[in-house]
Amino acid sequence: MGLRLKFNLILALCFIIGLIASSAVFYQVSKENALEQLHAQIGVLRAQALAVRRYTSEEVRPLLSDMSDVQFLPQTVPSFSAQTAFSNFRDHFPDFYYKEAVLNPTNPSDLASDWEKELIDQLRDNTSLKEVVKVRDGKDGPQYTVAFPLQIKAESCLSCHSTPDRAPASMVALYGDKNGFGWQLDEIVGAQIFSVPLKVAEEQTWQNLKLLIGSMSAIFLVLLILINVLLRWMVVSPVIKMAHIAEQVSMGDSSQPEYEHPGSDEIASLSQSFNRMRRSLDNAMKMLES
Ligand code: HEC
Secondary structure, three states: OOOOHHHHHHHHHHHHHHHHHHHHHHHHHHHHHHHHHHHHHHHHHHHHHHHHHHHHHHHHHHHHHHHHHHHHOHHEEEEEEEEHHHHHHHHOOHHHHHHHOOOOOOOOOOOOOHHHHHHHHHHHHOOOOEEEEEEEOOOEEEEEEEEEEEEEEOOOHHHOOOOOOOOHHHHHHHHOOOOOOOOOOOOOEEEEEEEEEOOOHHHHHHHHHHHHHHHHHHHHHHHHHHHHHHHHHHHHHHHHHHHHHHHHHHHOOOOOOOOOOOOOOOHHHHHHHHHHHHHHHHHHHHHHHO
């Protein structure tokens, strides 16, 4: 096996091992980054939902509270406005999901589904949790999901959510007296649940990985060509020439010219030593002949 082939094989092996190791580390790091980005996106969505909630209770409800005595207006309920605003937002981003899922909701459409109940139970079992994260299977692939506890912190909430006789008559007329009552102060009644599709993050991660592998391979290829050219020019060619001369001389052909490799590297000093040895050999031969 030639010197260059050995070099190339060793370099290729080192490159493949290095590429596999660095791709694995890169994949892990970029996946974590992508998940952090999704988490930050959900933070923005939640802040938006809380802002709509606050706008409704501070700006809308005071203006319409008198009308609610005659006819209950869901538009004055923060939960209703936040979820309605989000469903409008979904016209632009249909993959995003938001629900104020509750175990015993006023509006049946807010009833927690099975997977939502699991998240709510986790939050109820451990009330110190600020959020629960889960990757769940959606109909269009995995969804990165975060649930935040919905806790009853104000006594004012209980005026509509404790017993039907405390709630406005117009509200009971609209929603009935069966659901959305019996909530306790400090109780976690449900969760604000947000989901964003994981596929965007995964696609981004693969895209970055392909870019890394492509660029590293291109750099390796250029280096390999460069090393091969240099190796041939600086080592392999001079050694072949010297080997050829040595072979001719060993067979008695003293007409071969001396080979002088320019420079001061190891090959140059080898060529000088080789020439010196050849001259000594020639002298010895001449002395033997005379
Ligand atoms: C004026 C009565 C009223 C008050 C006060 C009130 N709510 Fe509600 N709440 C409702 C109604 C009505 C709905 C159902 C809205 C709909 O149709 O989506 C609702 C819905 C909700 C929901 C969504 C789940 C469900 O029951 O459908 C949550 C969560 C909620 N309220 C929490 C609160 C909290 C927390 C407070 C106190 C800060 C509060 N509510 C105060 C009337 C009220």
